[in-house]
Amino acid sequence: MKNVKIALSSLLLGSLLLTTSCSSDDDSNPEQGIHHDEATLVEITVTDSNGVAKIYNINAEGEHDNKTSQEKEDGHDEIVLSPNSEYSVKVRLLNDEDPNDIEDVTTEVLEEKDEHFIVYSKEESLNLTIDRTDGAESTRADGNKIGFSTDWSTGAASGEGHVEFKLYHQPEGVNSAVTGNGNDFGSVAAGSETDIDIDIEIAIEEAL
Amino acid sequence: MKYISLILFVLLSSFIYGQNCNNIFIGKITDFHNKKPLENATIKLIDTNKITISDKNGKFTFIDLCNGSYKVEVSHLGCETKTISLNINENIFKPISLEHHLEKLNEINLSGKTKVKDVNIHQSLSKESIIAYTDKSLGDALNTISGVSSLNTGNTIVKPIIHGLHSSRVIILNNGTRQEDQEWGVEHGPSMDINSFGNIKVIKGASALRYGSDGIGGVVVADFPKMHKKDTVSGNALLSLNSNGKGGLTSARVNKGFNQHWQVQFQGSLKKFGDFETPDYVLSNTGTQTEAFSTQATYQSFKFKSKLSYSYFQNEIGILRSAHIGSLRDLAGAINSQQPLKIEPFTYDITEPRQEITHHLANWENILRISNLGTLHTLYSFQFNQRFEYDIRRGGRSDEPAMNLKLTTYNFDTYLEVNKWDKIHWEIGLNGQYQVNTVPVTGVKRLIPDYEYWKAGVYSSFRYEINEKWMLEGGFRYDYSNIFAKKWYETDDWDDAGYSDDFPNAIIEESRGDYLTHIKLDYHAFGGLLGLKYSPTDNHEINFNFSLANRAPNPSELFSDGLHHSAAAIEIGDLRLDVESSKKLSINHKANIDVLSGLELETTAYWNRIDNFINQIPTGADFTIRGAFPVWSYLAINANLWGVDFDLNQKLTDKLTWKSSFSYLHAQDATNNIPLINMPSTNWNNGLKWNDTTKNYFINLNTNWVFTQKRYSDFNFPISYLEGGQIITETADISTPPNGYLLINLLAGKQFKIQQNQMEIQFGIENVFDTSYRNYLNRLRYFADELGRNFQLKVIYTF
Structure with missing residues (x-):
């Protein structure tokens, strides 16, 4: 009989435990949060030799049902450059998840500047050279300029093409030399982690 | 007077x-x-x-x-x-x-009879295996059983696969309680210490109705060791040292019986490894550290038994540094490289990426014997699982978890076993579960949302001994589950998925391009079982088993939404997934044949048709600011799985035994008529054991032969990039399985008597020939080889 009592009281206690535990409040909503880690926007400021600046925003989000990664989203403007001209190009990385409080991710990257490096690659058809002009704030300890500030010089008109912008985190084998027959501005070795990889559409043509 | x-x-x-x-x-x-x-x-x-x-x-x-x-x-x-x-x-x-109550008709028991019989029964196979795998994981130990393989992330996260099915399709019972530790995740190993268990068995298939109808792969039953019902102190202490990983484990158990009524037990273990090594290089950041503790206290009389137990498990696991990649192109680079792209000198330090998991389990079991009826069992349990995953992050955030999941689960299980009749054994039971998942903001998109999950199940089963030769078993089960989640969806994702039509009132608010949604889903699942056992003679036994099992989709299949760095994959769930339904037919034959000193054979053949099988495959590409990523979606398909497991145990002489086990599985996506992804390949294990019980030593030679998986589907991705001014296109080969391999392991042991106690010293070599190989079922196979040779020394003291 004693045992039955123990069994019954244990049953009771257990169900009590179960019911009290279930009365959590349903009304609280999970916090939305900001995904600080991600840059969501690449802001490219192109200033011509007359000091006229134009800002291009590139967000690289898009979806495709097929697997061809060549078909990237064309949701942003083409950067039109004049032939035989000089431009100063500055890049900022932003997180615009909260439009009222846009975060400048560049600051974070520069705080860890030795862990970052940008590589620009262009299509052969584009008559373009890119020179790194970073100041001390965006120059790595190994002397390589990260590539947030660059000078772009165009040659003859060459129609449309792409420039790949790649920001690497914890890169291996950083080298800012121009390689690939003058098409790759800087390089890293395998094992570098891609933080940003976007295509910038460029056209080098006479302004109408 | x-x-x-x-x-x-x-x-x-x-x-x-x-x-x-x-x-x-x-x-x-x-x-x-x-x-x-x-x-x-x-x-x-x-x-x-x-x-x-x-x-x-x-x-x-x-x-x-x-x-x-x-x-x-x-x-x-x-x-x-x-x-x-x-x-x-x-x-x-x-x-x-x-x-043996392990040998119920409805459970084709793998750790079972054929293996136990040849060894001294009190040193059952499970105990030997537990010692053999003391500093590895539960999944590694189970992997030795035919029909069971494992899905690995590196070499320390090991999930059991039973007949091709894993994760939430395999129920793991930790000391009687369903382990709830975010087990849906393929890179989430079971949060439990193999050393806390005395008995581990595997039930193939969903035929153990008591535990739930959703374990369509099977059930792993791991129980704490039994306690001695007398005034005694017993226990053991164990030390294991390894050359590979330069680490090991120390573990101890004390079992104190006060009298036949009261007993207590304490067990603890500590494990520490540094970076493991392949034959050619160090696997940087693969160290691991585990602290585990368990205790139980029992009161038992003939009529009543009450047991309180608690276990604590804390585990820190380093994830191979090279497996943290930024994009699909990095993945292709890693696949094309013969070895990991980041190799550092050996260290014990664990840095990001890493996992830190804590699991608490407390339960209270009562058994009441009711005269002329049977026994009534009740079990209450409480579990809390804390999972932190740390990633390599910018801005000093590496110290903050990228994933933070707090899972609290309460269970109440009760069943009545009626054994008043001679020939009929009847069981009826109820299960209840309530679970809350809390996911604080981490600055990284939540892969799994906050949710509350209710489950209730009822079952009844019987066993009827028709006569000496025939036995019939049957039963049914019904489960209801209800999930209530609150989740932020990107408006584009929500709209593209067309959820607005299916869940019109789900949106609570819209903010900064996201919808906050509340989603209520419920599922009904039926299970059934019919089994027939025929034992024409003492040496033969045939089991026929038919089981029907239904599994409700798990939170990951429903809600997943985000980027997984180690897989370079974007995982997307689907709220509209329905219950997965398995019909499995298995036939099992056991025979004892009088050849040489005794031959035992066991064969299991099975066919499993799964309708609405929730399969995760690459379905397209998603362009993010990091470049292209394959999108892995959960799709419901129909699947056919059939296979054969074969075990042999031949006593060649009194001292020499040959053991062999073979498994074959054929798994097909019947909807698209292609092979299912990530299925174990054919494997064949052999062991020769020389065991001299008079001189108290043994020598064990094992071979482990895993064939190349030839049946796979092509889910490769083309990637293209600019180099040298040209658009270069190459293929990220994420599909082709690595080559098969043959591993050889050696183990020798000697026992010494020290007064009443026993000391055993074991010396082993794993991967004797330092073979380089990769394992198709290791998610990190793209990045690195498996472990090279390991010398191992174990000292086991039993008192």
Whole structure:
């Protein structure tokens, strides 16, 4: 009989435990949060030799049902450059998840500047050279300029093409030399982690 | 007058007792199935203080017994405790047979009979395996069983796969309670310490209705060791040292019995490894550290048993540094590289990416024996699982978890076993579960949302012994589950998925391009079982089993939404997934054949049709600011799985035994008529064991042969990039399985007696020939080889 009592009281206690535990409040909503880690926007400021600046925003989000990664989203403007001209190009990385409080991710990257490096690659058809002009704030300890500030010089008109912008985190084998027959501005070795990889559409043509 | 007669009675009775208290009761305990003697069975004369243990031949003796009727309780590890009534008026010999309760008809038990029989029963295979895998994981130990393989992330996160099915399709019972530790995640290993268990078994298929209808792959039952019902202190201490990873484990258990009613047990283990090594290089950041502790306290009498237990498990796991990649292009680069792209010198330090998991489990089990009816079991349990995953992050955020999941689960299980009838055993039960998942903001998109999950199940099953040769078993089960989640969706994702039509009132608010949604889903799942066992002779047994099982989709399949760095994959769930339904037919044959010193054969063939099988495959690409990523979606398809497991145990001589096990699985996506992804390939394991029980040593040679998986589907991705001014296109080959491999392991051990205690020293070499290989079922196979040679030394002290 004693045992039955123990069994019954244990049953009771257990169900009590179960019911009290279930009365959590349903009304609280999970916090939305900001995904600080991600840059969501690449802001490219192109200033011509007359000091006229134009800002291009590139967000690289898009979806495709097929697997061809060549078909990237064309949701942003083409950067039109004049032939035989000089431009100063500055890049900022932003997180615009909260439009009222846009975060400048560049600051974070520069705080860890030795862990970052940008590589620009262009299509052969584009008559373009890119020179790194970073100041001390965006120059790595190994002397390589990260590539947030660059000078772009165009040659003859060459129609449309792409420039790949790649920001690497914890890169291996950083080298800012121009390689690939003058098409790759800087390089890293395998094992570098891609933080940003976007295509910038460029056209080098006479302004109408 | 009253007193006088009482005194008279006492005197008289003592006189009678004095006259007739010289009876001797000798008995012999044997295994009901194979008639082999059982050593170390506990035999207790109830209501007396007499208790003894059977010897090597299964024999025991009670002396100085008075005339009268006695109740004898016989118990043995792994056996159903048996109580018999006996009148003793003279010297008596009584053979008693015990039945392994592991061997119910409805459970095709892999750790089972064929393997246990050849070794001394109290050193069952499970115990040997637990020691052999003491510093590895539960999944590694289970991997040795035919039909069971494992899905690995590196070498420390190991999930069991039973007949091709894993994760939430495999129920793991941790000391009686369903382990709830975010088990849906393929890179989430079971948060439990193999050293806390005394018995581990695997049930293939969903035929154990008691545990739930959703374990369509099977059930892993891991129980704490049984405690000795007498005044004694026993236990063991173990030290294991390894050359590979330069680490090991130390573990100890103390089992204190105060008397036949009260017992307590404590167990703890500590494991530490640094970076592991392949034959050619260090696997940087693969160290691991585990602290585990468990305790149980029992009160038991013949009628009532109550057990309180608690276990704590804390595990920190480094994830191979090279497996943290930024984009699909990085993945292709890693695949094309012959070795990991980041190799550092050996270290014990664990840095990001890493996982830190803590699991608490407390449970309270009560068993009440009700005369002329059966036994009533109740179990309450509480579990709390804290999972932190740390990533390589910018802005000093690496110290903050990228994933933070807090999972709290309450369970209440009860069942009544009715054994009042001779031939019919009937069981009826209820299960209830309530679970809350809390996911604080981490600055990284939540892969799994906050949710509350209710589950309730009811089942009934019976076993009918028709006659000596035939046994019938059947049952059904119904489960209801209800999930209530609150989740932020990107508006584009929500709209593109067309959820607005299916969940019109789900949106609570819209903010910064996201919808906050509340989603209520419920599922009904039915399970059923029909089994027939035929034992034409003592040496043959055939089981036919048909099971129907339904599994409700798990939170990951419903809600997943985000980027997984180690897989370079975006994982997307689907709220519209329905219950997965498995119909499985299996036939199992066991035979004992009189060849040489004894041959045991066991064959299991099965066919499993799964409708609505929730399959995660790459379905497209998603462009993010990091470049292209494959999108892995959960799709419902129909699947056919069939296979064969074969086990052989041949005693060549008294000392030499050959063991062999073979598994084949054919898994097909019947909807698209392509092979299913990530299925184990054919494997064949062989072992030769020389065991000299007189000189107390053994030598074990094992080969582990895993064939190349030839059946796979092409989910490769083209990637393109600019280099040297040209658009270069190459393929990220994420599909082709690596080559098969053959591994050889050696193990030798010697036991020494130190007074009443035993010391065993084992020396082993794993991967003797330092073979380089990769494992198709390792998610990190793209990045690195598996482990190279390992020298191992173990000292086990048993007292």
